[in-house]
Amino acid sequence: MCLRVHGIAGGIKDVVLGDVVASSKVIGFEIIKDDEEFKPRFDIVPSSYILEQLAKHVKREGKWIEKLKGNKKPNAFVLPIAAGEKVVSSTRATTFNYIKRYCSDAAVVDMEGNGYLIAARPYHAHGIEVRGISDLIENKEESDAGGSQPIAAANATAFTFGMIDALKMYNKLEKDTNSEDFKKKFVDELIKLYPQEPEQDDIWKRAGGDVSILINTANRRSQWYSALEKLFLGGGGKNITSASLINEIKNDYPQLITDLF
Template sequence: MTAGDNGGSARADVVVLTALEVEYRAVCAHLQELRPVRAERGALFEVGSFREGSVERRVATHMTGPGNPGAAAAVERAAALFAPRALLFVGVAGGRKDVVLGDVVAADAVYDYETGKDTEQGFLPRQKTHQSAYGLVQLARIVTAGDTWQRRIRPSDGSPLPRAHVKPIAAGGRVVAHHRSDAGRRLAAAAGDAVAVDMEGFGFLAGAYLNQHLDALVIRGISDLLGDKGEAHDERWQPVASRNAAAFAFELIGRLPEEAGAARPAPAAHAVSPSARRQHKLTIHQLGVMADALLDIPGMTSPARWQQLLDELPTVGTAVGRQSASRAEALALLRTCEAYGALKELVEVVSVLAPDTPATAELARRIAELGRA
């Protein structure tokens, strides 16, 4: 696909990010009909189907590589390309306390234990914390309370059934090899209740924080313990921990309420008064649904028609990048129109450029139902 061609495939209800190939394979084992979508500023994603009963959800996957910066950047790209209802980071972590090999931790909070100030007297922590989305944490607690998720582990290799926990974890830029190392002591001092350590969770949640209304959750399988690390553990337990974390993640995805896991029509216009709706900023998913309708208008993805649309919105159009239409560009245009109070003007221009088309009517209906026109 070209950089400006979504091909109708760049739509996903949930995005699952991983750092390592072993984690990525464990996630993909739960998906059907995986296919690549166009790159978003170089980041390559695959989208597949996950079916739970009669409900089918579209799940996008991406491998970030190790580290907090890459995880944060991947969130930004996933938000621009998919506008998902939920974003998960799934993979392995080192256990610090209260967990055993193979256990799964859904992180209700992630600490950046490396932030601080080095002085003559020693290191003074200035710990930063990001929290996972409240609704996803609550759902993770429900999944943890039952054993249904364990039946999703594939393939089952006869290992003892893992337990699941909803607890804080810590994240930093180094591999913590022992609890008596400098980083290990820092963890004990600044993040005493963290049960595990990873290298991406804080950057991932920081990226979600910067993209307002994006629900995110970190899910980790324990592949080693700080007091007992080694290559043998990686070979034996990384695949096990990855499969366990993926099983928990897809049990959670399968339990997402319809409104949080699959696109559906917006509520009826009379459900909330227009004045009340105008008090709330549109969520990334609401913008994503409108972006889909805009790009579905015949001819709108052609460079000439996209330029014509921007030219007819002089105040708004000058604030948007002049590139061929893509989902990222459509989201940028809609955000700008919302900021300028110009969504009604957008509908009027589109109605002239492409009158009497179902997609134009759908875009107008969506905007009207949200009280923006």
């Protein structure tokens, strides 16, 4: 796993000073072809699916905020980040307008995220970027003078350690799934929540699973048990894990509290 905290970034939309953004993907906006017409050729690199889901879990649970001092509680987001080699310091800048036009889903802008994820790929490392919002592009110097940078960096660090804590818990969970007792309890819970089949509400697909491997039988318990057997043996789909499945279940049932989860 590779969690990267570079500290700070400039907010473009939907964020305020001190908020934290974990990257769902990083958009390298520098690559273009300036021919008879302007042709952006973005280098878009997705973050690790597993770490993206982990970041969503940490955001939803909100326990990372307990690591911060003071009464101000920042928000966290899992959104795209735009990255390039230019310092964007004005909302009137050509680059800012370029990003707003061609990277309209990006929440923040930084300078290193794209290169970091590209470097992680050849080693099959799970990578994600975590940034604290230190300025909103305009009035950057005033924000910096007000101490926004160390606050943003501290918030991003707290969120990252929240992810590390959750990762430790999920690593333990992955070990516990070898237990036959765990499988039976898990199936009992799944039948209660998704009594039709693993395809109900796209729960298997949303967790990163491949629905084509699922068997169809009249017995729902057998369907779920077979699906979990594949999952715990490393199958079920390229991106699905017991942690990602439980994370999606918690998205559907945020108030669900059991000894199993």
